[in-house]
Amino acid sequence: MMFQKTDANPEEVKNLMKLTFYTQRKQVNQGKTIKYLMEEWPFWFRELGMAVHFKELTGIGLNETLIRNVDLKGERLLNYMNTVCANKSKKLLQAVSKLKVVRGELTGCSEDVKDMVLLLLSYFDEKEDAMFCYVEDTCLAGEVQMDQLYLTPTIVVCGRSCYSSKRFMLSVDRNIVHDNITSFISALCMMFGSYYCFNIHYPSQLASTLEFLQRCFFSINPEKGTKVEKTNTSHLHVKPRVLTLIQELSDYEWRDV
Structure with missing residues (x-):
């Protein structure tokens, strides 16, 4: 729902991406398709969301x-x-x-x-x-x-x-x-x-x-x-x-x- 709005708060998106990192990793490790992940986590496929996930995963910006x-x-x-x-x-x-x-x-x-x-x-x-x-x-x-x-x-x-x-x-x-x-x-x-x-x-x-x-x-x-x-x-x-x-x-x- 937030993704469909044009005025989503970047800090809120960043925080929610961090909070749901475990579930995202679990679904990737389970072999969920890219199409499925796009539907479940649309912000992950935007620059901000991917940067948050990558930082949580690797510790690197x-x-x-x-x-x-x-x-x-x-x-x-x-x-x-x-x-x-x-x-x-x-x-x-x-x-x-x-x-x-x-x-x-x-x-x-x-x-x-x-x-x-x-x-x-x-x-x-x-x-x-x-x-x-x-x-x-x-x-x-x-x-x-x-x-x-x-x-x-x-x-x-x-x-x-x-x-x-x-x-x-x-x-x-x-x-x-x-x-x-x-x-x-x-x-x-x-x-x-x-x-x-x-x-x-x-x-x-x-x-x-x-x-x-x-x-x-x-x-x-x-x-x-x-x-x-x-x-x-x-x-x-x-x-x-x-x-x-x-x-x-x-x-x-x-x-x-």
Whole structure:
């Protein structure tokens, strides 16, 4: 009933989400479908509700942790990718050049985060379409072709690129759970948070990118274990490669030319 009103008190929503956290976790662990959870807990699929649940679950603030780490490490990562990595890899050099053209004169934290994610996907040679689905900028939730989407959390970009889009949607288990996210950073946080809130493994197509974001930008650093889905082939190679990049970044000192 509160969700159907436009003037719900954010503090009251936050408090009620905390009070019902146990029941939410119980239903996820019982294997309730995303569609069922959307009907039972609509606020969970909004930025505020997901942030509360993620904080209760992990002890980490979703948006604030990402933004703080982008401030601390984002420039270094971008500079490293644009220079050292681009000089070593023809594919990454092409990705850097393409992003400069697409981004144009746009500046700001949000644009830097878009660059970071797209360059990480290129660096790890992972599938962009497993994280992003591009649709027309006027596309409505009911018009999204669900068979184009992965079952895992996917950001639906309403526009030809992340840079031109003014609106994003979030899909989980091929359900559009939020159809009007106006910030890329919010969309990224909700996509990442969904893996934890709904007990979803990282798909092999995005394993390294998500694990890097997890460790470097969302500050989740378990000593052992991984959220990467288990496949017939060993997935142990993911962690060393991610940790190697983190180590190289910590050793890298960028200088103004």
